Amino acid sequence: MSKESADNLGTVEAENAENTSVVDEADVKAVSDTVLLFPRPTQDPNDPLNWPRHEKFATYLTVCFFTILSTFNSSNFTVAIGPLATEFNVSTTKAGYLVCFNVLLLGVGNPFWVASMRVVGKRPVYLASLLLFIATNTWSYEANTYGSLLASRILSGFASSAADATVPALVADMFFIHERGHCMMIFHLALSCGFFLGPLICAYITQEAGWRWTCGFLAIAGAFTGLVGFFSIHESNYNREKADTELPASSYGPKKSFAANLSITGGYDREASFWKTMRIILSLTAYPAIPWTGFTIGAFVGWNIVVQLTASRTFTAAPYGWEIGSLGLLSISGLIGALLAFFAGGKLTDIIANRMTKANNGIRLPEFRLPALILPAFVGPVGILIFGLCVAYKTHWIGPAVGYAMQGFGLTAVANVLITYAVDGYQPFAGECLVIIFVIRNAIATILALYTSDWQLATGVKNAFGEMVGIQYFLLLFAFPMYFYATQLQEIPQETVHDKWGWVIYRCTYGDDVAWTRFKDIINLRSRQATAESDTPEYVNSLEWKFVDDQHMLEGATRDQLRIHFRKWATEAIKVECPNCPNEYVDCFPRYNYFIQVDEDVLRSVVYEAPQPPNRDLWGEGYVKFVHAHWKSQLELYPDEVNVDEQSYEPVDGCCEEDVGWMMIASDLMERTFYDSWNSRETWYIDYRRPPDMLYY
Numbered sequence: 001m002s003k004e005s006a007d008n009l010g011t012v013e014a015e016n017a018e019n020t021s022v023v024d025e026a027d028v029k030a031v032s033d034t035v036l037l038f039p040r041p042t043q044d045p046n047d048p049l050n051w052p053r054h055e056k057f058a059t060y061l062t063v064c065f066f067t068i069l070s071t072f073n074s075s076n077f078t079v080a081i082g083p084l085a086t087e088f089n090v091s092t093t094k095a096g097y098l099v100c101f102n103v104l105l106l107g108v109g110n111p112f113w114v115a116s117m118r119v120v121g122k123r124p125v126y127l128a129s130l131l132l133f134i135a136t137n138t139w140s141y142e143a144n145t146y147g148s149l150l151a152s153r154i155l156s157g158f159a160s161s162a163a164d165a166t167v168p169a170l171v172a173d174m175f176f177i178h179e180r181g182h183c184m185m186i187f188h189l190a191l192s193c194g195f196f197l198g199p200l201i202c203a204y205i206t207q208e209a210g211w212r213w214t215c216g217f218l219a220i221a222g223a224f225t226g227l228v229g230f231f232s233i234h235e236s237n238y239n240r241e242k243a244d245t246e247l248p249a250s251s252y253g254p255k256k257s258f259a260a261n262l263s264i265t266g267g268y269d270r271e272a273s274f275w276k277t278m279r280i281i282l283s284l285t286a287y288p289a290i291p292w293t294g295f296t297i298g299a300f301v302g303w304n305i306v307v308q309l310t311a312s313r314t315f316t317a318a319p320y321g322w323e324i325g326s327l328g329l330l331s332i333s334g335l336i337g338a339l340l341a342f343f344a345g346g347k348l349t350d351i352i353a354n355r356m357t358k359a360n361n362g363i364r365l366p367e368f369r370l371p372a373l374i375l376p377a378f379v380g381p382v383g384i385l386i387f388g389l390c391v392a393y394k395t396h397w398i399g400p401a402v403g404y405a406m407q408g409f410g411l412t413a414v415a416n417v418l419i420t421y422a423v424d425g426y427q428p429f430a431g432e433c434l435v436i437i438f439v440i441r442n443a444i445a446t447i448l449a450l451y452t453s454d455w456q457l458a459t460g461v462k463n464a465f466g467e468m469v470g471i472q473y474f475l476l477l478f479a480f481p482m483y484f485y486a487t488q489l490q491e492i493p494q495e496t497v498h499d500k501w502g503w504v505i506y507r508c509t510y511g512d513d514v515a516w517t518r519f520k521d522i523i524n525l526r527s528r529q530a531t532a533e534s535d536t537p538e539y540v541n542s543l544e545w546k547f548v549d550d551q552h553m554l555e556g557a558t559r560d561q562l563r564i565h566f567r568k569w570a571t572e573a574i575k576v577e578c579p580n581c582p583n584e585y586v587d588c589f590p591r592y593n594y595f596i597q598v599d600e601d602v603l604r605s606v607v608y609e610a611p612q613p614p615n616r617d618l619w620g621e622g623y624v625k626f627v628h629a630h631w632k633s634q635l636e637l638y639p640d641e642v643n644v645d646e647q648s649y650e651p652v653d654g655c656c657e658e659d660v661g662w663m664m665i666a667s668d669l670m671e672r673t674f675y676d677s678w679n680s681r682e683t684w685y686i687d688y689r690r691p692p693d694m695l696y697y
Contacts, residue, residue: 071194107442121267203328380410388465
């Protein structure tokens with residue numbers, strides 16, 4: 001890709017789009033000379049990307065407040081282990097199950113809610129889960145037996161999970177890619193506020209009113225959130241894959257009224273399937289970046305629970321002898337660390353990623369988020385070590401408080417960097433991949449919380465915390481292969497879904513059979529040689545150019561006729577080549593969305609004018625015609641709305657539009673790396689060159 005086009009995807013300034021409610025047609029393509037909005041919004045005023053800022057943040061902040069309550073709910077009993085064990089006559093380990101299994105369901109419940117959102121939409125899921133949250137915390141308040149309380153805590157964890165993995169998908173719905181790091185930081189601050197403020201508030205409630213009122217407080221807060229959310233949470237599900245970004249605003253209906261936004265059926269998708277979404281969720285475990293992210297965040301969250309449980313046992317005993325309320329004050333240090341991470345884990349990730357994008361000629365890669373791990377990867381584990389050593393040697397409380405603050409900083413920043421990285425890398429399935437991450441995260445946290453007492457008894461507090469630091473650094477070191485071998489690691493699972501690659505190539509000229517044979521040899525040789533020399537040489541064996549040579553059908557055929565033939569072929573080919581491929585994946589396969597047209601000019605360019613193998617065509621002297629299979633002329637679709645006289649482009653095959661549905665690409669681009677770059681339809685709008693300009697490296 002040339003630098004000229006790449007710069008359009010460089011650093012993007014949020015203020016250019018901050019107050020945009022409906023993006024003007026010119027602004028859709030570029031908000032300024034160096035800005036391209038991604039994802040590309042439509043002209044639809046109901047497109048969540050086009051919502052006014054206050055509407056976006058009313059929805060987002062309400063859900064984030066629910067997130068605060070969900071993590072508050074998971075940690076509210078960490079300071080009440082003693083009173084719970086006494087009241088129900090159980091061991092402190094068994095009392096700890098009330099925390100552990102709630103945390104487990106906070107993760108395990110995610111697949112159900114995310115799959116439900118695909119079918120019914122986000123608004124009804126948030127409202128229904130808030131009702132369940134209120135009911136289960138009311139049940140906890142009234143519980144009179146340990147079994148009843150445990151059951152209510154498990155179900156309240158399930159209800160809370162609706163405000164967990166679903167939130168990054170909400171961010172992807174409403175915000176452009178250059179805004180997400182900062183917006184995701186709000187989500188992680190919400191998580192941290194629940195983790196750190198929860199024990200503080202619950203400690204004083206438990207001390208002054210008893211542990212039952214911690215559940216009563218959550219029920220009341222949930223009711224307030226549900227009431228506000230009924231009016232403020234708007235449906236953000238929008239079928240972007242089927243949306244046409246070229247349609248003028250007049251082709252859409254008006255902005256939804258306030259009353260229309262209160263509907264709970266606006267996000268219903270007849271074509272979506274609950275079980276298909278569950279299958280997609282399971283298939284995403286094959287991406288190494290996803291389980292790694294889950295294990296890494298799980299370690300940080302797990303250590304946070306270990307710190308809280310260790311503090312509960314340590315500071316209420318000699319020589320400290322703190323009351324429960326004072327114990328809650330320790331969590332302020334963790335909150336301070338989380339607040340300090342707001343810049344380091346949020347805006348800084350955007351700054352680093354945007355600068356690396358510019359340095360990479362405008363090509364934004366998900367792994368550009370990972371360098372932002374350096375600071376929190378140092379601070380967080382060192383904080384765990386400080387806390388463990390201070391507790392082991394029973395130092396002044398300020399030492400553990402400093403360590404806890406550093407842990408809070410590391411947890412918040414690392415979680416945001418890694419989850420933003422995952423959302424960038426797997427945007428079409430942001431909710432689904434975050435489900436896997438959060439299930440792993442909470443499973444790890446539960447296991448650690450269950451066995452932390454035995455672990456510390458077996459090895460000693462000092463050694464246990466030292467081993468915890470070692471585990472953290474072991475997991476963080478995987479960031480290096482995730483950064484330097486990102487392409488290979490991200491491509492591995494594609495073989496399990498669809499391992500055939502290469503485009504359909506239509507022969508549309510029949511005056512020189514020798515040149516056609518030579519053309520096929522050149523394309524085959526170059527593509528195989530380039531792939532063999534790449535980082536993924538194994539893809540040589542799955543290359544299949546489909547050369548279509550039918551003079552009766554193709555000689556003199558128009559591009560529209562080729563599109564009709566290609567779309568029929570693609571429909572059948574998908575069934576044969578990837579029968580188990582979910583429909584949502586089809587747009588990720590360039591093979592079924594683009595094709596190559598070879599006419600007399602192309603044949604002459606590649607065979608007679610370009611350098612011949614083994615020389616590489618580095619300067620693009622030889623080219624092919626790269627055709628968008630789903631392109632439609634706006635002049636034909638909307639003759640009454642598009643003014644031909646306003647078109648400022650020279651005709652190309654009679655078309656005066658900027659986008660003529662095809663472009664000239666250098667023949668040396670017909671290899672695996674370029675092919676993979678077309679796994680999103682947005683790539684067309686980023687890399688498009690209007691003929692006679694050519695796209696080349």
